[in-house]
Amino acid sequence: MSDTTETGPVISADGVPLKKSLRRALRRQKLRALGLIAPLLIFVLIAFVAPILDMLFRSVENQIVSNTLPATVEALQDWDENSGVAPDEPVYKALYFDMFLAAEAKRHTRLGSRLNYEKTGLSSLFRSSGRRVDDLGDDYADAFEDIDPRLTEAGFWFSLMSGEGEKNEDPVASSRRRLSGVADSWLFGEVGFAPSQEITQLLPETTRAYSEFAVFTALVDEDVVAEEDPWEAVYVALALDLANADLSSYSGPGIETLRMAQENLGNLPIVPFKDFFEDIDDDWVDPEYWQTIAVFSPSYTSGYFLNSVDLQKTADGIEVRPENQRIYMMLFQRTMFMSLMITGSCILLGYPVAWILANLPMRTANLLMILVLLPFWTSLLVRTSAWKVMLQQQGVINDTLVWLGLVDDASRLVMINNQFGTIVAMTHILLPFMILPLYSVMQTIPPSYLRAAKSLGATNWTAFWRVYFPQSVPGIGAGSILVFILSIGYYITPEIVGGTTGVFISNRIAYHISSSLNWGLAAALGTILLAVVLILYWAYDKIVGIDNVKLG
Amino acid sequence: MADASTDSAFVEFQRVQKSYDGETLVVKDLNLSMPKGEFLTMLGPSGSGKTTCLMMLAGFETATNGEIILDGQPINNIPPHKRGIGMVFQNYALFPHMTVGENLSFPLEVRKMGKSDREAKVRRALEMVQMNDYQGRRPTQLSGGQQQRIALARALVFEPELVLMDEPLGALDKQLREHMQFEITKLAHNLGITTVYVTHDQTEALTMSDRVAVFDDGRIQQLAAPDTLYEEPENSFVAQFIGENNTLEGVVKEIKGKNAVVELDGGELIDCKPINVSKAGERTRVSIRPERVEINKDRLQEGVHTLKAEVLEFVYMGDIFRTRLKVAGNEDFVIKTRNAPDQRRLKPGEMIEIGWLPDDCRALDAG
Numbered sequence A: 001m002s003d004t005t006e007t008g009p010v011i012s013a014d015g016v017p018l019k020k021s022l023r024r025a026l027r028r029q030k031l032r033a034l035g036l037i038a039p040l041l042i043f044v045l046i047a048f049v050a051p052i053l054d055m056l057f058r059s060v061e062n063q064i065v066s067n068t069l070p071a072t073v074e075a076l077q078d079w080d081e082n083s084g085v086a087p088d089e090p091v092y093k094a095l096y097f098d099m100f101l102a103a104e105a106k107r108h109t110r111l112g113s114r115l116n117y118e119k120t121g122l123s124s125l126f127r128s129s130g131r132r133v134d135d136l137g138d139d140y141a142d143a144f145e146d147i148d149p150r151l152t153e154a155g156f157w158f159s160l161m162s163g164e165g166e167k168n169e170d171p172v173a174s175s176r177r178r179l180s181g182v183a184d185s186w187l188f189g190e191v192g193f194a195p196s197q198e199i200t201q202l203l204p205e206t207t208r209a210y211s212e213f214a215v216f217t218a219l220v221d222e223d224v225v226a227e228e229d230p231w232e233a234v235y236v237a238l239a240l241d242l243a244n245a246d247l248s249s250y251s252g253p254g255i256e257t258l259r260m261a262q263e264n265l266g267n268l269p270i271v272p273f274k275d276f277f278e279d280i281d282d283d284w285v286d287p288e289y290w291q292t293i294a295v296f297s298p299s300y301t302s303g304y305f306l307n308s309v310d311l312q313k314t315a316d317g318i319e320v321r322p323e324n325q326r327i328y329m330m331l332f333q334r335t336m337f338m339s340l341m342i343t344g345s346c347i348l349l350g351y352p353v354a355w356i357l358a359n360l361p362m363r364t365a366n367l368l369m370i371l372v373l374l375p376f377w378t379s380l381l382v383r384t385s386a387w388k389v390m391l392q393q394q395g396v397i398n399d400t401l402v403w404l405g406l407v408d409d410a411s412r413l414v415m416i417n418n419q420f421g422t423i424v425a426m427t428h429i430l431l432p433f434m435i436l437p438l439y440s441v442m443q444t445i446p447p448s449y450l451r452a453a454k455s456l457g458a459t460n461w462t463a464f465w466r467v468y469f470p471q472s473v474p475g476i477g478a479g480s481i482l483v484f485i486l487s488i489g490y491y492i493t494p495e496i497v498g499g500t501t502g503v504f505i506s507n508r509i510a511y512h513i514s515s516s517l518n519w520g521l522a523a524a525l526g527t528i529l530l531a532v533v534l535i536l537y538w539a540y541d542k543i544v545g546i547d548n549v550k551l552g
Numbered sequence B: 001m002a003d004a005s006t007d008s009a010f011v012e013f014q015r016v017q018k019s020y021d022g023e024t025l026v027v028k029d030l031n032l033s034m035p036k037g038e039f040l041t042m043l044g045p046s047g048s049g050k051t052t053c054l055m056m057l058a059g060f061e062t063a064t065n066g067e068i069i070l071d072g073q074p075i076n077n078i079p080p081h082k083r084g085i086g087m088v089f090q091n092y093a094l095f096p097h098m099t100v101g102e103n104l105s106f107p108l109e110v111r112k113m114g115k116s117d118r119e120a121k122v123r124r125a126l127e128m129v130q131m132n133d134y135q136g137r138r139p140t141q142l143s144g145g146q147q148q149r150i151a152l153a154r155a156l157v158f159e160p161e162l163v164l165m166d167e168p169l170g171a172l173d174k175q176l177r178e179h180m181q182f183e184i185t186k187l188a189h190n191l192g193i194t195t196v197y198v199t200h201d202q203t204e205a206l207t208m209s210d211r212v213a214v215f216d217d218g219r220i221q222q223l224a225a226p227d228t229l230y231e232e233p234e235n236s237f238v239a240q241f242i243g244e245n246n247t248l249e250g251v252v253k254e255i256k257g258k259n260a261v262v263e264l265d266g267g268e269l270i271d272c273k274p275i276n277v278s279k280a281g282e283r284t285r286v287s288i289r290p291e292r293v294e295i296n297k298d299r300l301q302e303g304v305h306t307l308k309a310e311v312l313e314f315v316y317m318g319d320i321f322r323t324r325l326k327v328a329g330n331e332d333f334v335i336k337t338r339n340a341p342d343q344r345r346l347k348p349g350e351m352i353e354i355g356w357l358p359d360d361c362r363a364l365d366a367g
């Protein structure tokens, strides 16, 4: 030892420091091992880790609002949520163009459903508004056509907006970004249109609206931009621009037509956007709806989580939901309570069985073990349905009790479609998960401990309680963790035998995933469940120590 | 053999039989009587029923037949925890979830002893086995020998009058085993405890015990003090089992008082002491210890028969010489001679003549 410290690091035969060559050798070994497990590792990552990460992400993700209504969200920044009055004209103007684009991309209903989770009524509001945003543009288009028929021609518009001289790529690029956000996927490809610098300066709104139209036409509809009539929103934008554009110094294509249109501006049916939306639905001037939109406009939200614990986000901050809307805390509590009951009854029923199995001769024990495992070989649905047959009011148990005269025919016991039924059925289904770890732990406890205890003067009970039981605790721990974690996320059995009072939080999650399609809320509930399990696991490790858990 | 019903008997087996499966008897007609304070060892090959006897005494097995009596009381119907018998198990059976101290105070707790008494007794028991410093450790943190001492202390801490030990030293290495043998005997004698000790190591049995019961086939083959057992085995099993032994087979030619002449299968004649033979013509197996064989003709009695022997192998073992001979067709005939200045060192191939005192050669049953 002292030799090596004096002469510096130990050198291996080929002159490399020993530590380094050891590390190299080990690395090669590790890489080979990694290569062997790579298929499984990749499978686990894709099939297991990725969905969990996706779930965690979905539980806070809320980009749909800012993606679909970006201008509106920006304009809303200037609005005081607590003012008690609806926002001003600029917000409605932004809403018009956002809504138009969303309606073209058929995304407005999705946003409506999303916001409807937070405030009912928003879904139908968005749906009806999406249908009617075209109306406004139609009026403008008709008026422009009266001024000069060329103003509704595809080719004319294309050359007008293309202009002359230096091109400006920015409007198309930003439109592409915008539409990619709305469509939820990146739009690739050539648009075949770019406005000139001059026209961008002269008609900013129109350029933006036309660029959006161009990108959508070229990349989503896959048509030629120059051959398609522009969207109604483009006419609305043109009317806005003409109201304050100075056309005197412009000489690009279609300038005469533009001048004529500007002169006849008075003939256009200009209405404030606010009135237009109020005309569609009074709710659009209700500040409460706007509050909801404003509160849920950020890209990430804690709203789903708050919802999961019966809170809600309002303009005034976080509030407890009204009494009739609180269900999740109750469901969480019930899930916990019933999982504990199931775990407890599994211990009570499983312990003696495991004890008998561990103390019988091997051959008999194996035979009985098959009986324990038998339930695994029948379908879960069959087992659960069997309990329905057993427990229902006209079922086997009630019939027997009535026949024995223990229960009056009129007052048959209600044992199914409630918590009792769920606990009974799930205890039966999860029992093997308690028995197996208990059995494997008990098998390792030599009978000589009990004998030793008795020879030292302990009665049967003392010997069991002071000597045998403490040594079987790791088995109880392992079984309890298994059963508890399995039951906390159980879904099928409570669904079938749980009725309304016996359902678990997972049934609610399933409902949100398959029926209400509120995946964000489902993800938040799932995340909470995951966190609860992890916390329990951590606490168990602290108290009992996870090394003490023996699964086999 | 001890009388099976002396008044002073502390432990008594009376015609005890035991069968596990109802077909074979694992213990056949066991009679045994131990006075108080005796150290008795049950010695025998594997499967001879030693543990079974111990378990019946401790109460974990019930005798199929017969009576076991402890201190004048039949105990067949007393449950194990009321027998007050200390027990050391082969694997020690120290409770792994308790510390050494808790293990030791367990028998006192179940006897509802007060805390201060318990602590004093535990301390005394640990002192007895020189393990005072280990009170707070878990059994898994102890070496095999230390666990052994704790197991011993635990069996003694509640001051039982009878202690049973089932191969307690089986898992220890030779040196530690010898040391523990010494300590156990010392403790047992100092405390005056009656001890039943099970082993299949004959050296252990001989060095530790007051008396040894040699078991085979569910029976006690011989029950005697170590020296008697070694020098005067009563049958060929005991002779074979205890110590090194040479056997020769033949037929009794004549019996004259305390001497007999046996004609070996090759026709040679030898002188023996008749033990299990009573008349001429009986087949017998004679037994002679290696160190009792004489190669110096001058030291033999006048007129005794001698045998020709060929030296096959000579091993120098320091204090003794071990020589393997071919005698009357038996190539495993071993003699041991002391390494004395005048002692001859035999060479392989050499032909010599051997003989012995008739009293040292025992004519036993034919086996």
Ligand SMILES: Nc1ncnc2c1ncn2[C@@H]1O[C@H](COP(=O)(O)OP(=O)(O)OP(=O)(O)O)[C@@H](O)[C@H]1O
Residues within 6 Å of the ligand: B020, B021, B026, B044, B045, B046, B047, B048, B049, B050, B051, B052, B053, B200
């Ligand atoms: N619980 C049991 N059930 C059936 N047979 C048993 C049982 N215990 C022991 N036996 C049989 O009884 C015979 C004697 O066993 P025992 O354990 O008493 O031997 P032993 O002398 O202690 O041997 P060892 O030196 O190997 O410990 C053996 O043949 C054994 O197979």
Ligand SMILES: [Mg+2]
Residues within 6 Å of the ligand: B050, B051, B052, B166
């Ligand atoms: Mg044994």
